[in-house]
Amino acid sequence: MAFSIYDFTSFNQTVDKFLYDNLTPFWALIVEMTIIGLLVLVFYALVGLFLVYAERKVCAFMQNRVGPNRVGPYGIVQTIADLLKLLMKELIYIKNADKLLFNIAPFIVIIASFMAMSAIPFAKGLHAIDFDIGILYVIAVSSLGVVGVLLAGWSSNNKYSLIGAMRSGAQIVSYELSVGLSLLTIIILAGTMQFSAVVAGQENGWFIFKGHIPAFIAFIVFLIASTAETNRGPFDLAEAESELTAGFHTEYSGIKFAFFFLAEYMNMFIVASIAATVFLGGWMPFHVGGWEGFNRIMDFIPPVFWYFGKTAFVIFMMMWFKWTFPRLRIDQLLTLEWKYLLPINLVNILVMAFVVLMGWHF
Amino acid sequence: MKEVINLPVKDIEVEEYHINMGPQHPSTHGVLRLVVSLQGEIVKNLKPHCGYIHRGIEKMCEKDTYPQIIHLTDRLDYLSAHINNHAVCLLVEKALEIDVPERVKYLRTILDELNRIASHQLWWCSFGMDMGGLTCFFYGLRDREHILDIFEESFGSRLLHSYYTPGGLMQDVHPNFQKRVKDFIKYFRKKIKDYDDILTGNIIMQERTRGIGLLSKEEAISYGVTGPSGRGSGFSCDVRKHHPYAMYSKVEFNEILLHEGDTFARYMVRMHEMRESMKIIEQLIDNIPAGDYTAKMKAVIKLPAGEYLQRVEAARGEFGVYVVSDGNKTPYRMKFRSPNFSNLSALDHISREGKIADLVAIGGSLDYIIPDIDR
Numbered sequence: 001m002a003f004s005i006y007d008f009t010s011f012n013q014t015v016d017k018f019l020y021d022n023l024t025p026f027w028a029l030i031v032e033m034t035i036i037g038l039l040v041l042v043f044y045a046l047v048g049l050f051l052v053y054a055e056r057k058v059c060a061f062m063q064n065r066v067g068p069n070r071v072g073p074y075g076i077v078q079t080i081a082d083l084l085k086l087l088m089k090e091l092i093y094i095k096n097a098d099k100l101l102f103n104i105a106p107f108i109v110i111i112a113s114f115m116a117m118s119a120i121p122f123a124k125g126l127h128a129i130d131f132d133i134g135i136l137y138v139i140a141v142s143s144l145g146v147v148g149v150l151l152a153g154w155s156s157n158n159k160y161s162l163i164g165a166m167r168s169g170a171q172i173v174s175y176e177l178s179v180g181l182s183l184l185t186i187i188i189l190a191g192t193m194q195f196s197a198v199v200a201g202q203e204n205g206w207f208i209f210k211g212h213i214p215a216f217i218a219f220i221v222f223l224i225a226s227t228a229e230t231n232r233g234p235f236d237l238a239e240a241e242s243e244l245t246a247g248f249h250t251e252y253s254g255i256k257f258a259f260f261f262l263a264e265y266m267n268m269f270i271v272a273s274i275a276a277t278v279f280l281g282g283w284m285p286f287h288v289g290g291w292e293g294f295n296r297i298m299d300f301i302p303p304v305f306w307y308f309g310k311t312a313f314v315i316f317m318m319m320w321f322k323w324t325f326p327r328l329r330i331d332q333l334l335t336l337e338w339k340y341l342l343p344i345n346l347v348n349i350l351v352m353a354f355v356v357l358m359g360w361h362f
Numbered sequence: 363m364k365e366v367i368n369l370p371v372k373d374i375e376v377e378e379y380h381i382n383m384g385p386q387h388p389s390t391h392g393v394l395r396l397v398v399s400l401q402g403e404i405v406k407n408l409k410p411h412c413g414y415i416h417r418g419i420e421k422m423c424e425k426d427t428y429p430q431i432i433h434l435t436d437r438l439d440y441l442s443a444h445i446n447n448h449a450v451c452l453l454v455e456k457a458l459e460i461d462v463p464e465r466v467k468y469l470r471t472i473l474d475e476l477n478r479i480a481s482h483q484l485w486w487c488s489f490g491m492d493m494g495g496l497t498c499f500f501y502g503l504r505d506r507e508h509i510l511d512i513f514e515e516s517f518g519s520r521l522l523h524s525y526y527t528p529g530g531l532m533q534d535v536h537p538n539f540q541k542r543v544k545d546f547i548k549y550f551r552k553k554i555k556d557y558d559d560i561l562t563g564n565i566i567m568q569e570r571t572r573g574i575g576l577l578s579k580e581e582a583i584s585y586g587v588t589g590p591s592g593r594g595s596g597f598s599c600d601v602r603k604h605h606p607y608a609m610y611s612k613v614e615f616n617e618i619l620l621h622e623g624d625t626f627a628r629y630m631v632r633m634h635e636m637r638e639s640m641k642i643i644e645q646l647i648d649n650i651p652a653g654d655y656t657a658k659m660k661a662v663i664k665l666p667a668g669e670y671l672q673r674v675e676a677a678r679g680e681f682g683v684y685v686v687s688d689g690n691k692t693p694y695r696m697k698f699r700s701p702n703f704s705n706l707s708a709l710d711h712i713s714r715e716g717k718i719a720d721l722v723a724i725g726g727s728l729d730y731i732i733p734d735i736d737r
Contacts (some may be wrong), residue, residue: 063500159381163403163718233494234566242389242492243722324560326567327494329719330403 006302008125036128040118044266051265052079054312055319062323089254094157097251101155106252106259108148113266116142120273121195123283123303134195135187135278139180142229142270145263146172149231149238152260153248164247167330168238171228174337175235178225179271181345185218185352186211186278199282206281212360214352219279221341221348223317226271228333231264233322237330268318269311276310283307378406385414389492389722392732396709396721403717408710412703416736423696428454428528428663431696435683436522438700439734441481442677444473447526449683452607453672454528455657457665457687465653466530468646471609472543473513473525474674475639479550480509481677482632482639485729489629490561492726493570498561505553512542528663530656543647547640554636562633571625575712575724578623585711586704589679590635591728594628596621601675613645625720628727664691678702678729702734 019028053068053076060067068075093099119134119141121127131137146169153165189211190198201207208215228235239247249260276282283303287295328336384395393414399406419438423431428450435446448470455462483506490498510520516535517525525532561567577587582595592599600617602610618634620627665687673682679701686695705728713721 059496063497064504065500159379167403236494237719240494240719242494243718245388323497325495326490326561326564326570327719328566329570329717331717332566332569 006124008123010125012125036118040114040128044114044117047269048262048265049079049083051269051315052082052261054315055265058316058319059323062320083258086258087255091256092251092253094251097157098155101151102251103256105148105152105155106256106263108151109145109263110148110259110266112141112143112145112148113263113270115144116270117266117273119195120270120277121199121282122307126304127195130194130196132192132194135183135193135198135274138270138274139176139183142267143172143176145267148263149248152252156248156251158251160244160246161248161250164238164240164244164250167240168231168248170330171231171235171237171333174334175225175228175341178221178337178341178345179229181342181349182218182222182225183274183278185214185345185349188349188352188356189215190278195277195282198278199284202281202284204287206279206284206286208279211352212355214348214355215279217344217348218352219275221345222275222279223314225337225341226275227318227321228337230267230271230318232268232318234325234327235333236322236327237333240327242327268315272311272314272318273307275314276307280310280314281306282310377401383408383721389725390732391488391725391730394706394730394732394735398718398721400718405713405716405718405721407714408721410706410709412706412732412735414736415733417733419737420696420698424692424694427691428665428693431693432526432528433522433524435698436524437733438698438737439676439678439681439702439731440521441484441731442477442681443521443523444470444477444525445674445676446681447524448474448608449672449674449676449681451526451528452674453670453683453685454663454665456672457668457670457685458528458663460529460657460659462530462657463653463655464651466655466657467608468650469531469535469655470526471613472643472646472650474608475642476509476512476543476546478677479636479639480506482636483509485632485677485726486557486561489723489726489729492722493561493567495561495564495567498557501553501556501560505550508546508549512539512546515539515542527656527659529659530654534655540647540650543643547644547647550636551640554633557633562629568626570719570723571629571727572622573624574716574720575625575628575727576623577708577712579621581708581711582623585708587679587708588704589676589701590618590631591628591705591708592679593618594620594631594727595623599680601673601680605673607674609646610642613642615642625723625727632729662691664689665693673699676701678731678734679705698737700734700737702730702732706730706735 016032019031023031057067068078071078071081116138118128119131119138121130149168150165153161153168186207187193189207190201192198192201202210208219231238239249244250249257252260283306285298285301285303285306287298378399378401381398381400382395383398384390385393390396395411395414396408397411398408417437419434423434426434432447432450435450436443438446483502487499487502490502513523514520516539517523517532577595579596582592582597587595587597588599596619598617598619603617615638618631618638620631665685667687667689670685670687671682673680680699681701682699684697684699685693688694709725709728713724716724
């Protein structure tokens with residue numbers, strides 16, 4: 001059983017072979033699915049907890065504070081304590097709410113982010129599913145979350161929630177276009193929608209460097225649009241604390257609130273992962289052509305670290321936006337998308353197609 | 363053909379619905395309740411409902427002696443406590459024709475301006491929070507802390523000082539006072555640039571405030587909108603200029619007047635005012651004369667029968683105290699003219715046809731303090 005931190009393929013194949021040798025194909029599949037499901041679940045919870053902690057620390061340092069530092073060393077157990085508190089809190093059921101939709105909504109939000117996460121490659125051979133339409137799948141699945149947000153706002157029987165949900169609907173549906181088109185720009189360059197192939201295509205240079213200016217523009221647009229799509233500040237109009245108290249999740253309490261809370265962070269993680277995978281080379285190390293010694297040192301750092309480093313960088317950028325910018329107004333938000341980002345994107349795709357046709361990329 | 367075109371228009375007419383902003387709401391800055399009529403996201407009209415923390419301060423004043431009343435004025439606009447105290451002190455001194463020592467005048471002016479800066483800092487950070495920029499909140503509070511520390515060192519309290527007494531001050535300031543104020547000015551001149559960097563110059567913030575909540579000069583006068591909010595509409599209403607008290611006639615400072623009348627103008631007036639206040643303090647702090655910290659006063663203060671009015675420029679506008687005295691040690695009737703009540707009255711007019719987000723920004727720029735409205 002060959003286990004290497006640089007390549008998980010052989011390890012996976014060994015486990016797969018072991019299961020199929022000892023079990024009937026049906027049960028082997030069931031066991032594999034259970035293992036992967038559990039791993040994704042645990043990973044999901046860990047990343048969620050870590051991101052909450054990271055955000056609290058990052059925002060604290062931006063605001064001249066120290067952030068959580070009481071529970072555990074440097075406050076790292078704080079988020080677990082918070083989670084336990086939320087688990088033990090009473091779930092408040094409101095009168096005249098649509099009970100079924102009210103209960104389903106948080107699950108829809110969280111399932112959407114679950115499904116999106118399973119397609120992301122963390123290292124060579126380390127992904128749950130490797131579709132040939134991976135990027136399309138992630139875009140499709142991650143936009144399902146808006147259904148949950150709309151249901152939450154509608155079923156809460158609260159006008160603040162309703163306004164928040166309507167804002168969120170308009171926002172996510174609009175910005176979905178920009179996210180899709182900016183990824184399409186890179187798909188033209190990569191020539192594939194399969195995540196593993198996209199990463200493999202960046203072995204001799206990340207797409208953000210390979211694709212000249214169009215790729216860079218696409219990255220910026222993706223960063224803006226994905227921040228908006230995850231409902232984070234400066235685009236957090238759906239929650240808009242100072243206007244709508246808490247927006248679509250005003251009436252949620254306890255663990256159901258935690259679901260929305262966690263889903264927000266996971267969505268942030270997913271879009272950061274996509275940005276890292278599609279634009280910044282995924283788990284590929286940073287290489288400079290000709291510098292053999294440098295490249296070998298870069299290769300020595302395991303791909304998982306490269307992947308998480310890049311994702312963390314994008315996440316930090318998104319936190320930076322949130323804690324320094326004021327919030328946009330709903331009409332300005334839609335103006336930004338329909339009058340600026342979308343036309344820029346469309347032109348950008350044409351430019352990229354031209355660049356690829358002429359073979360001007362590296 | 364015409365009928366076909368006309369019919370659907372009638373059908374899709376949207377009904378108005380109401381939401382209650384407050385009494386518990388993050389952006390009403392206290393227990394104010396705004397009943398807002400909305401069409402979609404557009405504010406059609408709103409009705410402010412005041413009185414959730416009415417404490418009957420004016421009635422309580424009728425039972426209290428003048429030195430006691432000062433402690434109640436702190437609780438009106440708690441962010442300009444010194445300035446409120448100043449109004450009552452000036453009124454009593456005017457009625458009794460007492461000359462307060464020069465030192466007292468200097469110190470009162472400096473403390474008033476420090477209080478104004480502290481108040482504007484708190485306004486700035488809560489305005490930033492209303493706009494969705496949470497980091498502003500911590501920047502503002504960080505710098506305000508320095509002023510509160512100066513206050514604490516001299517007279518022990520940080521928010522509700524009750525430091526002025528009729529005829530002077532409760533006690534002399536701490537020996538460190540001069541040095542610390544000068545240090546603060548030096549520090550804040552640097553830090554106020556951060557304010558501009560993080561909020562004033564931000565494109566999102568400018569887009570959201572320019573041309574929003576327009577209040578013309580005539581409307582400002584008719585609603586009685588004073589202070590920075592009124593001066594943002596070009597209404598020259600600075601009591602420090604028009605009816606100078608304490609040292610204001612002897613120091614040089616500009617009355618900030620902007621004529622746009624929108625939310626951004628009201629914002630900029632306050633930003634400039636902080637700098638003007640620092641200018642005033644700088645002119646006074648080096649030449650505080652030595653002397654008594656209070657004039658000689660009788661143990662029981664009785665105002666001669668008659669009516670008295672004193673106005674001062676509080677951080678949010680013109681603060682007036684009106685007293686009817688029948689010659690006793692307590693006033694027969696006392697009335698406060700609080701700036702926030704008049705400023706709030708303009709909110710309905712200027713936030714109509716705007717979005718909910720605009721309403722929050724406009725509310726932040728009017729900077730109302732609820733205890734001052736409800737009294």
